[in-house]
Amino acid sequence: MTKYSTYTPGLDGVVATETELSYLDVDAEEIVIRGYELIELANSKEYIDLVQLLLRGSLPDEQERNSLEEEMKKEYTLPDSFFSLFKKLPEDTHPMDALRTGISALAGYDKDIDKRQEDTINNIAVKLLAKISNIVANSYHILHKESAIEPKKELSYSANFLYMITGKEPTTREVAYFDQSLMMYSEHEMPNSTFTARVIASTNADIYGALTGAVASLKGNLHGGANEAVMQMLVEGKTSEGFRLLLYDKLNRKEKIMGFGHRVYMKKMDPRAALMKESLRELSVDKNREDLFEMCEVGESVMKEEKGLYPNLDYYAAPVYYLLGIPIDLYTPIFFAARTLGLCAHVAEQYNTNKLFRPRVLYTGPRNLHP
Ligand SMILES: CC(=O)SCCNC(=O)CCNC(=O)[C@H](O)C(C)(C)COP(=O)(O)OP(=O)(O)OC[C@H]1O[C@@H](n2cnc3c(N)ncnc32)[C@H](O)[C@@H]1OP(=O)(O)O
Numbered sequence: 001m002t003k004y005s006t007y008t009p010g011l012d013g014v015v016a017t018e019t020e021l022s023y024l025d026v027d028a029e030e031i032v033i034r035g036y037e038l039i040e041l042a043n044s045k046e047y048i049d050l051v052q053l054l055l056r057g058s059l060p061d062e063q064e065r066n067s068l069e070e071e072m073k074k075e076y077t078l079p080d081s082f083f084s085l086f087k088k089l090p091e092d093t094h095p096m097d098a099l100r101t102g103i104s105a106l107a108g109y110d111k112d113i114d115k116r117q118e119d120t121i122n123n124i125a126v127k128l129l130a131k132i133s134n135i136v137a138n139s140y141h142i143l144h145k146e147s148a149i150e151p152k153k154e155l156s157y158s159a160n161f162l163y164m165i166t167g168k169e170p171t172t173r174e175v176a177y178f179d180q181s182l183m184m185y186s187e188h189e190m191p192n193s194t195f196t197a198r199v200i201a202s203t204n205a206d207i208y209g210a211l212t213g214a215v216a217s218l219k220g221n222l223h224g225g226a227n228e229a230v231m232q233m234l235v236e237g238k239t240s241e242g243f244r245l246l247l248y249d250k251l252n253r254k255e256k257i258m259g260f261g262h263r264v265y266m267k268k269m270d271p272r273a274a275l276m277k278e279s280l281r282e283l284s285v286d287k288n289r290e291d292l293f294e295m296c297e298v299g300e301s302v303m304k305e306e307k308g309l310y311p312n313l314d315y316y317a318a319p320v321y322y323l324l325g326i327p328i329d330l331y332t333p334i335f336f337a338a339r340t341l342g343l344c345a346h347v348a349e350q351y352n353t354n355k356l357f358r359p360r361v362l363y364t365g366p367r368n369l370h371p
């Protein structure tokens, strides 16, 4: 046939682009981020270091790191009366939908929107990282008829993000767990949302459009939406035994269990989940909720025995967020806020190396019909 004859459902295993940003080396069990291994980075660096690495190409020294964080803090402010947008939405609007609306609305305020140079895109990324943390936290408060919480510039980026969500200044340990989760969610090669963003950017569309599409993609429960679904199951299960029964019930009904399986790691534990599991182990002691850790382990063993499936990041990030006092509806928006970093880096790379995405189809419809 023609050069178009190969068809792989869901593009499973298909290489969609070249990238210098990241690579999942399943055999070596490494998530490579610009040459570094993500888990190693998470054990010695912070989210801000990854911002510099992904957007500017190298890890920062202390001075660069501090000045990047200051740059970000200057960008927390949203345009005047921006929050009135969220006041007009129905109060049961999901925060991911509010976030999608918010990012889309920001487009009109950016005078650089038509620029595609790498430096400009990276500057927009810094602005977006700051503003999105504010939108995520405060759209939630406004939808819940609460007052918006002003960012505190004396706190670190991650501490302030958590503070704006919960309204309480977090402890150093809480910030460390939250920051690690942001690192885990920051970048992951070519998931559906990153592909979506790159496909949109490949038409030369602006970064706001690319990110708006990516929010829509990430909301789905086969992708980012899974972390909220995991926590809903844990809450419903209540106890280890309750959770075990709930999982068996779902499996008997042939339902998919959220937080398990992964297109790339399918028969191995997601390395990020392993790191989050350790955070949960420690945090559950801090918060006197070892029962929650046990429930998660029970779920892990049920899924291994019954399906040969392992947890993905969402499975262990969800209970960590729960113990940090974060409302369940914000888990996926937080994932997106962290992933804004990787998405912006991919959009910049797409503009730099652009080739329009326009695949073909394997046509299965009729031919030769006549009106
Ligand atoms: C951070 C992230 O975004 S990670 C992903 C978060 N998403 C989830 O946790 C949702 C639950 N997991 C899933 O739906 C899947 O594992 C996916 C979508 C992540 C990847 O799946 P794919 O590569 O498309 O594989 P697919 O969904 O076809 O699954 C292959 C087989 O494993 C089964 N399977 C995969 N995941 C699960 C699961 N979580 N629960 C039960 N069965 C599962 C499928 O039913 C299928 O079985 P079959 O061959 O008998 O029909």
Ligand SMILES: O=C([O-])CC(=O)C(=O)O
Pocket: 185, 187, 188, 190, 191, 192, 223, 262, 263, 264, 312, 313
């Ligand atoms: O890689 C994927 O397909 C999904 C995922 O784990 C992520 O986006 O972090």
